Amino acid sequence: MEETRNKQIIFKDFISGIPKETDMELKEGKIKLEVPRGSGAILVKNLFLSCDPYMRGRMREYYESYIPPFVPGSAIEGFGVSKVVASDNPNFEVGDLISGITGWEEYSLIQRTQQLRKIQQVDMPLSYHVGLLGMPGFTAYAGFYEVCSPKKGEYVFVSAASGAVGQLVGQLAKLYGCYVVGSAGTKQKVDLLKNKLGFDEAFNYKEESNLDAALKRYFPQGIDIYFDNVGGPMLDAALLNMRIHGRIAICGMISQQSLSEPEGIHNLYMLITKRITMKGLLQSDYLHLFPNFLELVISYYKQGKIVYIEDMNEGLESAPAALVGLFSGKNVGKGVIRVANE
Amino acid sequence: MEETRNKQIIFKDFISGIPKETDMELKEGKIKLEVPRGSGAILVKNLFLSCDPYMRGRMREYYESYIPPFVPGSAIEGFGVSKVVASDNPNFEVGDLISGITGWEEYSLIQRTQQLRKIQQVDMPLSYHVGLLGMPGFTAYAGFYEVCSPKKGEYVFVSAASGAVGQLVGQLAKLYGCYVVGSAGTKQKVDLLKNKLGFDEAFNYKEESNLDAALKRYFPQGIDIYFDNVGGPMLDAALLNMRIHGRIAICGMISQQSLSEPEGIHNLYMLITKRITMKGLLQSDYLHLFPNFLELVISYYKQGKIVYIEDMNEGLESAPAALVGLFSGKNVGKGVIRVANE
Structure with missing residues (x-):
């Protein structure tokens, strides 16, 4: 099978102080758009990636937090909205839209599929699944x-x-x-x-x-x-x-x-x-309330009772600056990176 | 009516820093053991006085706390166990034992009688009503x-x-x-x-x-x-x-x-x-639970399941040192001053 270009944002090494763009680097790799049989994994195309302040915590070498640090030399991880392009998992079909933890790259192989949510609400902006609805x-x-x-x-x-x-x-x-x-x-x-x-x-x-x-x-x-x-x-x-x-x-x-x-x-x-x-x-700690949350917030949104402001950054290349910008308040609204249009 | 000696511990003035014995002074005054008619007040003989850390807060000139500051030139106030010696209030009879806010002096005229509790448990140490039971x-x-x-x-x-x-x-x-x-x-x-x-x-x-x-x-x-x-x-x-x-x-x-x-x-x-x-x-904030508290703790105490350590100081003269001692941890157990034996 042919390989496809896969741009990635690599986490270089653990840091102290305020994150800088140079703590990350853009790398162009290749990936086969297939999933090893028997792995239960899925391969996704990433559409939107989320910039969140908690990600700073994953840049330090500290293993006792509720979430482990990033792996130096590997792509940054974070919440995203993605489209399934190959699946070895009966719960996911090609074409499914999902939200959950993915990589800062064009395509990601996701092993930990139990943390993913399938997106049912196709009448809401897709990027909201890392923001208003995420x-x-x-x-x-x-x-x-x-x-x-x-x-x-x-x-x-x-x-x-x-x-x-x-x-x-x-x-x-x-x-x-x-x-x-x-x-x-x-x-x-x-x-x-x-x-x-x-x-x-x-x-x-x-x-x-x-x-x-x-x-x-x-x-x-x-x-x-x-x-x-x-x-x-x-x-x-x-x-x-x-x-x-x-x-x-x-x-x-x-x-x-x-x-x-x-x-x-x-x-x-x-x-x-x-x-x-x-x-x-x-x-x-409150995931049992997630369905109630979605119902309420989607209802408010459709009635025009709430709005949601996004700070949309175009292209994976914009991701390091977008993440770094959070810590000086450069973002206006929820920081999102548009990686691809479906 | 004859006047009786009334030793008092006077709060001299507002302080900053750690309380010192010289922030208070012993004064010997006189008091008539009677209550003005129509006042609703009671006159008590103080038996035990309580030394509590919160009292430091009343030594600063700050009026927005849950409790007002002490009045410079007047006797220190605090929790105590006292015996009624004169009463203009139908709820209190001469001889009643009470606990509540009183003055650091031998005899106190108490106007705010609604904050007092009558002591019913005569089979517990009286001083416990400013400690274990207070x-x-x-x-x-x-x-x-x-x-x-x-x-x-x-x-x-x-x-x-x-x-x-x-x-x-x-x-x-x-x-x-x-x-x-x-x-x-x-x-x-x-x-x-x-x-x-x-x-x-x-x-x-x-x-x-x-x-x-x-x-x-x-x-x-x-x-x-x-x-x-x-x-x-x-x-x-x-x-x-x-x-x-x-x-x-x-x-x-x-x-x-x-x-x-x-x-x-x-x-x-x-x-x-x-x-x-x-x-x-x-x-x-929890006073509705006070009866449950008394019942449980008295029951535990009578069964020998709990003990209570007091740091007993003899005589009103010992009060300033006892209060000051709290802030360097000199007290071993609950700080109490015995002013009189009934």
């Missing part, structure tokens, strides 16, 4: 409903609010009847939050010399729910502004991902005086 | 059962484990079927934990150069429940050793009480990777 969207859903225990009328603060997770948290909170304020790092993002995503208020944290004062301005009555996507000084400032029995969902801590010595959080005594619950969140 | 004991009960959501067989770590709260947490956890390790700051306390309070293991944190390594030694399989009475570096080390879905009850943070700039906690990203719940605790 891991980030489900993180927002599980985090808001299951971790934050919201009540109608409560005051909700979301950081990194225009990001893959934050933008859905804010919209779900608004639909739930909460008052919602978001923070982001550019004027463009703040405008999107207020004018497109329906947040009640939004502010640019980079223009605030005192985050505590900024939060007091937007929440004179205090914060019931803080959905924390960043950690660091924003978390410390939010702790000072929580209301009694407030809840903090800890998700991502993107400001700390690249630090070898994470910054200290100084205001945890507020947990006592305000009896705050703070809980870390991984969506994988 | 706020610290109830904190242990509510914190362990309601905040820590224990399961049989789980691994439990308690810091400041021989203190007023910790010693009961550890014993309740043992009775629940957990494996329990405690930390304390002297060899004497470690011996008490192992030989009198029934902890499985205990260690002197002051002899450990690396708290993370110490916890790994005592919990090679990790910690399910950390009952945190200290905050600071021990909390940071415990975060590194929590198991998946672990729970941390935040109670007291005594190591941070006297710092104007609390130390930073650096390992909060573990909340995400281990999906930890961390919750601050004030016993006053």
